Amino acid sequence: MQLVALQINAQADWLSNRAQIASLLQRLPVERPCLVLLPENFACMGAPQDYQQLAEPVGSGPVQRQLSEWAKEFGLWLVAGSLPTLIPQQNRVHTTSLVFNPQGELTGFYHKLHLFDVDVDDARGRYRESDSFVAGHDSCVVASPFGGLGLSICYDVRFPELYRLLRQRGADVLLVPAAFTKVTGQAHWLPLLQARAIENQCYVVAANQCGSHGGNRETRGHSVIIDPWGEVLAQQGSQPGLIVATLDPQKTEQIRKSMPVQLHARLTPAWRE
Structure with missing residues (x-):
C-alpha cells in the first residue's frame, strides 16, 4: 500500500495549478492501492476574493469533477488537501479537505477547524485566515484500505487534542495538507509532525506548498x-515534486501492542465536539 504526498508551488490560477498536479500524477508508483495527498490550497493560493470566486458547493463543481476524474483515471484514493467550499445560504x-475513492466518489470531507490568524516574522508579517474562511465544527475519519484516514489541515497540527480524538475515532493514517510558511516551517514543521x-x-502524510506565492x-x-514510531520514511526538499513510502499495517499493530498508550491514557481530551 503506497502513500504519496504531492508538493507544488500553487498560485492564484487554478489552471496552472492543475497542470502542475497533472504532471506529478504521471510519476506515481504503479502499485495499488495508492493514497495521494495534495497540499492545502492546491487549487488557489491567492487573496480572499480569489477563494470566493473559486469556491464550490461540497460535492459539485469543476474542480471537484477534475479530482474525481483523476481518482478514476489513476485508480487512486485522492485526498484534496483543501479547497474553498461554499456554505449553504451564506456568502x-x-x-475543506475532500476524499475521493478510486471510483471517483466523494467518500468524506472535513472543514478546517483552526484558522491561521497569527503574526509571523517574515515579509508578509500578518496572516488572517478568518478574512477568507469560516472555521469548521467537527472532526472526520474516513474508512479506507489503508485504515482510518484522519483528516486535518495545516495549522491544525499545533492542536494535539484533535489528533488524539482522530485516533480514538479509528485513525491509522493522519493526513496534514499544508501551506506552512518558510519561517514557521523551518522551526516547527518536522517536530510537530513527528x-x-x-x-x-x-502514519503521518504531510503535503506542503513550496516557494514564493503572491x-x-x-x-x-x-x-x-x-x-x-516517528521515523521519517520520505521527505521532499524545497522544490515541487512527490514522495512515496509503503504503509505497513503490521508495524502499526506491533507498536500499538507493545506500547498501548491509548489504553494507558488517563486524561480525556480538552477538545470537545
Missing part, C-alpha cells in the same frame, strides 16, 4: 511521510 466559505505520529502511533507569501516545502 461565505470553508476551507510528535503527532509518535503520540498517536499513526502577497509576499513564502512556503517551506519539505513534505514528509512518517511512520508510527
